[in-house]
Amino acid sequence: MTHTRRQFIGTIGAATALIGAPSILRAQGQGTFRIGALCPVTGSGSPFGSGMQKMIIAAAEAVNAAGGAAGRKIEIVSEDTQTSPQAAVLAAKKLIDVNKVQAVLGTWSSGVSLAVVPLTNDANIILMNTSGAPALSVPPANSKGLSYRFQATNDRFGRAFAEICEKEGFKRPATMAFNNASGIGNTEGFRKAWEAKGHKVVESVVYEPNQPTYRSELQKVLAANPDVIVTGSYLADTTIIMREWYQSGEPVKWVMPGWAASPDLVKAVGPDVVEGIISVDSVSNENAPSYKAYDEAYRKATGQPGQSNVYAAMTWDMVHALALAIEAANSTDTAAINAKIREVSNPAGQQVYTYVEAKEALKKGKINFEGASSVLDFDQYGDVTPDFGVFFIEGGQLNRRYVVKI
Numbered sequence: 001m002t003h004t005r006r007q008f009i010g011t012i013g014a015a016t017a018l019i020g021a022p023s024i025l026r027a028q029g030q031g032t033f034r035i036g037a038l039c040p041v042t043g044s045g046s047p048f049g050s051g052m053q054k055m056i057i058a059a060a061e062a063v064n065a066a067g068g069a070a071g072r073k074i075e076i077v078s079e080d081t082q083t084s085p086q087a088a089v090l091a092a093k094k095l096i097d098v099n100k101v102q103a104v105l106g107t108w109s110s111g112v113s114l115a116v117v118p119l120t121n122d123a124n125i126i127l128m129n130t131s132g133a134p135a136l137s138v139p140p141a142n143s144k145g146l147s148y149r150f151q152a153t154n155d156r157f158g159r160a161f162a163e164i165c166e167k168e169g170f171k172r173p174a175t176m177a178f179n180n181a182s183g184i185g186n187t188e189g190f191r192k193a194w195e196a197k198g199h200k201v202v203e204s205v206v207y208e209p210n211q212p213t214y215r216s217e218l219q220k221v222l223a224a225n226p227d228v229i230v231t232g233s234y235l236a237d238t239t240i241i242m243r244e245w246y247q248s249g250e251p252v253k254w255v256m257p258g259w260a261a262s263p264d265l266v267k268a269v270g271p272d273v274v275e276g277i278i279s280v281d282s283v284s285n286e287n288a289p290s291y292k293a294y295d296e297a298y299r300k301a302t303g304q305p306g307q308s309n310v311y312a313a314m315t316w317d318m319v320h321a322l323a324l325a326i327e328a329a330n331s332t333d334t335a336a337i338n339a340k341i342r343e344v345s346n347p348a349g350q351q352v353y354t355y356v357e358a359k360e361a362l363k364k365g366k367i368n369f370e371g372a373s374s375v376l377d378f379d380q381y382g383d384v385t386p387d388f389g390v391f392f393i394e395g396g397q398l399n400r401r402y403v404v405k406i
Contacts, residue, residue, distance in 0.1 A: 032075040033068075033332050035060065035319070036095035038116065039106040043083025044234050047264055051312040052106050052130070053078055054301040055294070059319035059355075062297070066356045069326035074319065077101055083108070085115035092116045096123045102332060105318045107131060108311060110154070110182035117141045124334050126341075128318040130311045132157060133181035134189075137381035146338060148321075148382040150314035150373055152282050154182055154232065158189020159406045160280055160388040161230050161255050165190075166197060167404075168278070170253070174203040174226035176217065176241070178233045186232030186257060202226050207237070214241050218248065228253040233260045239268045246273045255280060258310075258391070263398065271396030279398055282386035284313040284373050289353035290320075294372035310373065317371035321345050324358050324369055345369050346377045 037056040040049035060074040068074065077099040081088035088107065095101045096119060103126040107113040110133030117136065120127040127147045132154035135141055152160075165173055173194065175187035184206060191201050203224035207217045218241065221229060229252055231238065238260040245252075246269070254261075258281025266274055284306065285291050294316045295306035306313060325340035326332060344358070349366030352358035361367045369376060374386040387405050391398040 031072055033070075033072045033103075033323075033326060034075045034077060034099065034101045035322070036092070036099065036101035036104040037076050037078040037106050037315075038081055038088065038091055038095060038104050039078070039315070040083040040108045040112070041080040043081070043087075044236055045081070045083040045108045045259075047262065048108060048259075048309050048311045049080070049083075051298065051302050051304070051309040052108065052315040055298060055312040055316040056105055056319055058297040058301055059316045059323075062293075063319060063323045063355050066359055069323040070330045070332065072326070072332060074323060081107060081109075081112050083112065085111045088112040089115050089119065092119045096120070096125070101125070102334070103128070103322060105322070106315045110136065110185070111180055113147075114141060114181060117147055121146060126322065126334060126338060128322065130314050131182065132185060134185050135181050137383055142382060145382065146334070148318075148341065148378060150317060150371075150376075150384060151311070152386050152388070153189075153383055154185025155189035155192075156385060156406060157186050157257060157280065157388070158191070159193040160404050161186070161190040162193035162197060163404050163406065164255060164278065164280060164390055165194065165228060165230070168228075168253075170228040171199075172202045172225065172227045173199075173230055174205070174221045174224050174228075175201060175230045176205045176207065176221055176233065177231065178237055179206050179208050183232030183234075187230060190230050209234075209237055211237070211240070213244065215244050218244055222248065222250050222252065226252055228255055230255045231260065232257065235260050235262065235264055235268075238265060242269045242273050254278065257281065258389075261391075261393065261398075266393065266396050266398075271393070274393045275395075277393045279391040279393060280388055280404075281391070282310055282374070283389035283400075283403060284310055284386075285371055285375060288370050288372065288375075290317075290370055291372040293354055306372075313371075313373035317373045317376055320355055320358075320369060320371065321376065323355060324362070324367070327359055328362055342378050345371075 039053040079091035107129040110131040113129040113131035130151040177183040177187040261279035298306040324344040328340040329336040349368035
């Protein structure tokens with residue numbers, strides 16, 4: 001069922017000739033619906049990408065075991081974005097033009113998804129992503145309404161940060177952001193939500209990536225005497241910033257997104273450096289039967305608990321939502337499928353949690369698929385709103401103290 005780059009390497013020459021060929025020459029195979037699994041198996045997203053890819057495959061296997069969708073089996077072709085927009089574009093072109101996929105699932109990081117979405121739009125196929133940039137919600141990125149986001153937007157992360165800062169009693173927050181759509185989206189979302197509460201941000205610093213040092217940016221933000229610094233950052237730059245801040249000896253708290261303040265950050269800098277940091281990440285729909293099914297599949301595929309990879313729960317849900325839309329549409333036409341995605345996922349309708357029960361319930365009427373990653377209710381922009389877990393790094397461990405709903 002699954003193809004990889006290696007299996008296709010021998011056909012690269014022919015593949016190159018196909019790129020740019022008229023769509024009429026690229027008819028889809030009969031009897032299958034082919035999905036491109038485009039995940040960050042290497043690069044900064046690698047702690048999550050392999051598990052995301054495995055859950056796309058596992059969910060497709062569950063769909064196929066139940067007889068497929070609209071009479072068709074789901075076929076997966078996997079590629080690695082390398083967490084790089086440039087590599088992701090090349091991989092997406094191959095998936096679309098060579099492998100002739102009918103949907104692309106699993107892009108991670110806003111830079112990657114923003115680079116890939118023009119290609120899926122041009123091909124008139126659906127993109128399902130786990131990225132946060134607000135720009136993915138609106139034109140030109142989502143001009144055709146074919147993009148669906150299973151992660152909270154960065155703007156919503158920012159709103160969660162504001163709720164946490166207020167709850168923790170901070171009075172003088174500052175922000176530091178990586179200069180990309182995701183990083184700035186986080187801190188701007190925080191600023192807007194914080195100011196809406198009648199407060200002020202004492203300093204905002206945006207830094208360029210891939211620097212050997214961030215001392216000057218740190219000095220600028222610390223000079224404002226903040227009691228907490230809210231970040232929009234990735235693991236690599238956060239690692240350097242944490243080391244340099246610790247060496248400075250300045251007493252300040254930090255609130256960070258979970259993809260930066262992760263167990264990998266603890267390993268990189270040591271537990272003493274990151275003690276007390278508040279890590280914020282979306283949390284899965286942990287009490288739902290759909291989460292139980294995902295958790296079992298994730299443990300079987302990776303040997304790890306499902307909680308260790310919130311993005312894998314999202315990719316599990318992507319296949320379910322897409323397959324149910326295909327089943328409801330009784331078609332593999334993109335427009336017909338797209339018209340059904342909200343219909344099978346949003347209220348009202350019978351709440352369902354697995355593909356088997358959802359497929360059976362569809363014969364009787366409207367369904368409301370509740371996902372493993374969230375309740376999976378898509379708004380007008382194709383976005384969902386998961387809950388947020390608030391983790392404190394204590395003794396080298398990330399301990400979840402509470403959950404924030406926005």
